[in-house]
Amino acid sequence: MSQAWYSVLVGLVAAERLAELVVARRNLAWSLARGGRESGFAHYPFMVVLHTVLLAGCLAEVWLSGRAFVPALGWPMFALVVLSQVLRWWCVRTLGRQWNTRIVVVPGLPLVTGGPYRLFPHPNYVAVVVEGFALPLVHGAWLTASVFTVLNAGLLAVRVRAENDALRSARV
Template identity: 45%
Template sequence: MSFASGILALVTLQRLGELVLSRRNTERLLARGAVEVGANHYPFIVLVHAGWLTALWIWGRDQDVNLAALAGFLLLQGLRIWILVALGPRWTTRIVVLPGAPPVASGPYRYLPHPNYAVVVGEIALLPLTLHLPRLALMFTLLNLAVLAVRIRIENRALSVSDWPRTSTP
């Protein structure tokens, strides 16, 4: 197995683990009376992320690794963990709001309204650059920005409802 394949395997396992965690957290939130908002856009987010990983496996699995870009990607993983810890059981890949719960204002949410989206934008660009695939970085960054523009608009509208906190990240 090449170094690039090892990196892709770890990222793939991370994303699968996040989907399991997201499903569990979503089910628990819904059981507590939470509501999912904007579910119609979710398949497009899944498509972009699945396409990104698939393209990386197809064209990047045997590439040399740019260590500087990899260091940036690893730094983003630290930020991702900080976000997961800050949101705890309220983290999900969907937009799920729990009426009456106070907004999360700790961790990176003290500084940015949507820190996970900033991390995801960086990841979508940096991992292909780590594998010397600048065209994939550009293509998926643009696709991701398009779906995030829709998602952030929906999430901001949902969060503007009185007493509805941040409860989601992709």
């Protein structure tokens, strides 16, 4: 895979992220109209910056380092990127109007336990973690993969705690 094709891949992931934001904005309006409450919003700007830097870091590291594509690593990582997208959109479809990039809970709605949520809690974050290391490693951007993975682990510790607290308080 050439640097140009890798750039197309990163561009497609960026387009997917923009699609997520469109869905999230629509779902936020729906949730707020039904009494939804947002929580954990203090970390949201950091999350947006981190995910933007992931995409920029992928491109910058690959173009500046001049590393060659290593098929034995690149193709399996590409497969993980694709699978992470499938899992992410399975989450979006399963949660429906309740899915969001923000933490918003609509009082009175039941906890979703179908789809990937029947298998394990927070499957969307599994998709984020996998994509976060796999996308850079498609073309050997190991520094970007490492930095994102470490920073994202800290972010997810805060975010999962905030989401669990929000869900718990909605059931009380």
